[in-house]
Amino acid sequence: MARPSKYPPELRQRAVRLVMESREEHETEFAAIKSVAAKLGITSPETLRKWLRQAEIDQGVRPGVTSQESAELKRLKRENAELRRANEILKAASAFFAAELDRPGRY
Known part of the structure; x- marks a missing residue:
C-alpha cells in the first residue's frame, strides 16, 4: 500500500x-x-x-490517464486479485471434497 x-x-x-x-x-x-x-x-x-x-x-x-480512471483501474485490479484468490480457494476445496467422495467407505 x-x-x-x-x-x-x-x-x-x-x-x-x-x-x-x-x-x-x-x-x-x-x-x-x-x-x-x-x-x-x-x-x-x-x-x-x-x-x-x-x-x-x-x-x-x-x-x-485521468485521476478517476487511475483510481477505477486500481480498484478493478484489487477486485480481480481478490476474485482470483477466492477462485483458488474454491478449486482447492472442490479437489478436497472430490477426493473424499472417491475414497472407499470405512463402514
Missing part, C-alpha cells in the same frame, strides 16, 4: 492554481513552479510539476 501524502489535497489544488495563474509573470513555466513551491513550502518543485501535469490531464488539456 502506498504511503499517504504529506501534502493535503487543498494545498495541491491551491499550488496548481497559483502556478496556472502566475505562468505569465515568469520567464518559464518551471520558474513559476519553483516560485510557488518555495512560497508554499513544497520541498521539491518536481512534485508540484507532477501535480500540474495531472491537473492538466484531468482537465482534458493534456492526453493521459
Whole structure:
C-alpha cells in the first residue's frame, strides 16, 4: 500500500492554481513552479510539476490517464486479485471434497 501524502489535497489544488495563474509573470513555466513551491513550502518543485501535469490531464488539456480512471483501474485490479484468490480457494476445496467422495467407505 502506498504511503499517504504529506501534502493535503487543498494545498495541491491551491499550488496548481497559483502556478496556472502566475505562468505569465515568469520567464518559464518551471520558474513559476519553483516560485510557488518555495512560497508554499513544497520541498521539491518536481512534485508540484507532477501535480500540474495531472491537473492538466484531468482537465482534458493534456492526453493521459485521468485521476478517476487511475483510481477505477486500481480498484478493478484489487477486485480481480481478490476474485482470483477466492477462485483458488474454491478449486482447492472442490479437489478436497472430490477426493473424499472417491475414497472407499470405512463402514
